[in-house]
Structures are given as C-alpha cells and as structure tokens.
Amino acid sequence: MSIVRGGGTKVGQPARCRVTFPAVRIVVAVKHVPDIQADRTLGQDGRLARDGGDGTLNEVDENAVEAALVVAESAGGAEVIALTMGPDDAVDAARRALQMGADSAVHVLDEAAAGSDALGTAHVLAAAVRKIAEDGPVDLVVTGMAATDGLTSLVPAALAAELGIVALTLAVDVTVADGAVVVRRELDHADETLRAALPALVSVSDRANEARYPNFAAIMAARKKPVAVWSLADLGVPPDEVGSAGARTRILAAEPRPARKDRVLVTDTGDAGAQLAAYLVEHKLA
Amino acid sequence: MTVLVLLDHTDAGEPRATAPELVALACSLGEAEGVWVGAAPLPAQLPSGLARVHRVAVANDWAPEGEHVAPVVSEAVAAVVDATGASVVLLASTFENKDVAARLGALHGAGVVTDADSVAVEHGTVVAGKTVLAGTWTTRVEVVAPLAVVLVKAGAADAAEPAAAPEVVEHAVAPSYVGGLVEVVERTERAGTGRPDLASAQTVIVGGRGTEGDFGPLEELADELGAAIGATRVATDEGWIAREAQVGQTGVTVSPRLYIGAGVSGAVHHRGGMQAAGTIVAVNNDPDAPIFEIADYGIVGDLFEVLPQATAELRRLRG
C-alpha cells in the first residue's frame, strides 16, 4: 500500500468539508457477532457459540461504516469496501455495510481461519487489505474500537502494524483533509487530537457519530452490490499461521459465573435508604 | 523469569495507581523490572520489589510530546525485552496500552491477553484469568508464545509499597518510521477528580439518566463511602459529567467490591462494564428496570429520597 494521490480542491464544496484529493479508497472492517441482547455462551473449547442464529453487525462497526461513508461523501467519488472475515453468516455484516452505502464487499471465508485470536484475525485482514490494494491503493482503513464478543480492542492497532501504517484509535471525531486524517480521542486520563498523513487506519468509538439507518431502496440496491469471497489461499496466508493452529493464546477453562445468591428487592416505603445503610454495614461494604 | 512492568505515569512523571499493583503481581511471577518510557523525571520512590528500572529515552527531534504514542511505547518496551530477555510483560489494561500490546503481538510475536484479573505461571507457561461476555463467564487463558504480554485490570493485586528507586539502566530508542508519522496536535491531561481512580476503586457509585444531572446525592454518599463516581453513557452524553466517567462496554470496566447504580436502567452495554462487581446495589423507581435482574440489593424507589437517607444513616451508624 502506498499513496495519497495528488491535490486539487473540489469546486463548490462547502468549506467545512473541503477536500483536497480527488478520490480515496476506504476499507471498512466489519464483524458479525452474536447479539449482545441474547444469551451468549462459551462452548467446551472456550470459544463463543456462534450458531445461535441471532448474529448481527457489531454495533460499533455501524459507526465505523458511517465514518467511512461520511469521509467518502465529503471526498466525492470515493470508494468504500466492506471487509469481513468469518463463517458463512458473517456475510450478513458485510451486507449491512452495503445497505448503509458501501460500494462492494469482501468476505474472507475459510474454515482454517476459525478460532483465530485477535492477532490472527488482524493477520488475515491485513492480507485481505493488501489484496484489495492490488486494484488500486487503499488510503484509509476504518474499524470499530471494539467488537462486543471478545472486547479485546487489539485488532485495529495490530492490523495497522501488519500493514505498516499508523493507527489512530478511539476516534470520537474524524476529519480527512489535505491528504491527512485528524482524529480527536478521549482517553482515560487525557484528551488528544492526533494527525497523520494517509494512508492510515482509524478506529472509531460509538460516540463518533449516529449511524444511518438504510431505507428500503438502499436495502434493495445492496442486493446488486458485489461480494467477493476469498479463501486463505487466495490471500497467500498459510493456514497454520491463523485459526486455532496459529493462535498464541489458548483457553484452558471456561465457566459461567455462579448465579448471585440471596438477592433482595425492596420497595421503598420511607425507610429503604436506612435499610440500605444497615445492609452495607452488615456486609462490611461501608 | 524476568517480568517487565510498564510503569504508566502522568506526563509530569507521577506513577499511575495501577503501577504498584502491577509491580506486586510481577514479583509474584518472577524477577520484576520496571520500564519507564520518556523524558518525564523518574520519581525518587517507586513501588518496592523492582530489581531495576529501565529508563528508555526516545530520540525524537520531531515530536517531544509524541513519546507516549503507541508505536513509540511499543518500540521502547520491545527494546527492553530484547535487552533483558524478558518473557513476560505486564501492562495496565487501558485502551492506550491495548494499542501497545497489539503492536507487540503483530510485530514481535507476543501472545496477548487483555483485561486479565489474575496472572500466574503454571508449568512454565503464563496463565491469565479473565471474565468475558459482560462478566457472565470466567475463563483461564494460556499464552503459548515465547513472549507473553498481559494487560491487567486495575485492582487485580494489592499495591506494592513505595521504596527508593532501584538501579536505573538507560536505553535509547529511535522511533520507527510509523512512530514518527503520528503528530500530536494537542494533548490535554485531565486533572484527577480528588476521588479514587474509577477503574480500581473498591466502591463505585454510578449515576444515570435518573439523576437528571444532579449528582449531588451521589457525591455525598461517595464522600461517606470513599467511592469513585461513574456514569452511564446517557449521563456523559448529556454533559452532566466528564466522559472518562463512563462505565460500560465502550467506557471503563469496573469490578469493585461494591457497585451502586442510581437512576441507571442496566442496559446491556452498561452491564458489560460492571457485571463483575462483587455486590451490586440498584436504586431505580421502575420495578421493571433490567438492572434489578442482576442486583444483589435492589430498591424500587426515588434516588433523591433513598440516597440522602442512606448517607445520613451511615453517618449515624458510624458515629
């Protein structure tokens, strides 16, 4: 990957989204995850049961797609490619991105990739981005800040590291202008504004924007958009580097936490505050 | 076995609350050595138990404030790993450190575990405990790579006492090309709240939409309990309280001994960040609020009545 292509301000654009490059190609990585509203369980192998049939696009990835689309729209004529990896139904995540407005999608589908840890996932996604870049340079990669299943938040920075590009993570605000991306982020102890020349990777927080809701026409239009299906062989990734075989962490044991015992529910009739104080003192919590 | 601890510190050089916890944990695993990245002055005292501390100067003409960005920190840690032959690196489990760990994984072959609440060495391999799926499952994860990078949650170990800083070993790294590409346009470190650190506090009181922006009753109870104050995303979105107070899936994860939620519905996104708490108390005027499904002690009532009364009664009971 290389590349920001040359300048030229688009005429007639409002100053707020002044864009000084003619076109960008944006890859947005999306993940299909079990619905967090449903009961989620781990299997014998400690892996998340993904056969519940109630999977959905990882919520924060909607913000990622939205951010990618906004950048693309302000750039005029940019191309947004949704990239996902996972079993058959993972394509639903990519489809959702297409419905929202992405132009095309890539689904990396390979049994050998199952059981990949976050680093294995980043390795495969990096190979896919490189293959996408064979058709034209990729300027920006966008991801969500975390996936609601594993919640490791490792994939964005690992993906950028594999691609040899900068990762600006946890963005609550993203602006692309003058061949660079500027991100505002709110960390535990500091607020920051970071800037980096493209190409770069940005991970967005759920606070970055309100994701659009596709209308019926958009949903119909998405059906005609192309979805490429690639195997690990297509990507030139040896199967033993990823999946369970390549994972550098192994789950030894997984157990549901025991149910909470002796739970109390009281309705305040005037002394619930005092009762609470007594409860806290009795249980040595105060 | 050499165990490195990244000593997180403020820009001015004050160690973060997690540093002494990580050092204590590292001492239980092997020979603990500290890593101090950047130009901030090394304090005279550091958590006790460190065999030495590696101070890594970042040679950067281009960005003096850029020495804390993830590529630079990960390169600094990698340099000390190379110099010491360490096989374990412990980092506080913050979003910034996750970026550091991800780079150590992708570029240096490390196996990474995030959000660990315990770490042990069993039969020569590193095994971390962590809760997953919004605190509803506990797992034990083994690292099967020569370098284990474990991100440890605040409060996972009792803090080591401060002691005179040990021998200092100086290192210098020149940031890689990528590290040099990040320009810090602006950085504002936030002042502390004067309360315990949210992530590691033993007691956390969280306010939601039900507070209608009035955190007064929560503040008073927090004073009485020595608690940290947290919030739901709604409360931070409304601007009632700073962003860093957000508890939940996309905010801070807390696992205090005592969690008190006031005017909090218990949305699944919020539960993801607090469900591992020891005791959960909820005050909500809607008997159908989902938080009651996980509360040890639920009160259906008005927080503006219940909290002040609880505070007054605690004062009375404890004289």
Ligand SMILES: Cc1cc2nc3c(=O)[nH]c(=O)nc-3n(C[C@H](O)[C@H](O)[C@H](O)COP(=O)(O)OP(=O)(O)OC[C@H]3O[C@@H](n4cnc5c(N)ncnc54)[C@H](O)[C@@H]3O)c2cc1C
């Ligand atoms: C991708 C994504 C990520 C998110 N991440 C987070 C996150 O990290 N953390 C988070 O908190 N949320 C998060 N959310 C938002 C989450 O879904 C909920 O909207 C939010 O947690 C609800 O906040 P709340 O409980 O304050 O408000 P509400 O759900 O509106 O609940 C307010 C409660 O207060 C009660 N109440 C009102 N008045 C009183 C009174 N006087 N006394 C007692 N009770 C009263 C009501 O009965 C109600 O139950 C996220 C959402 C998305 C989509």
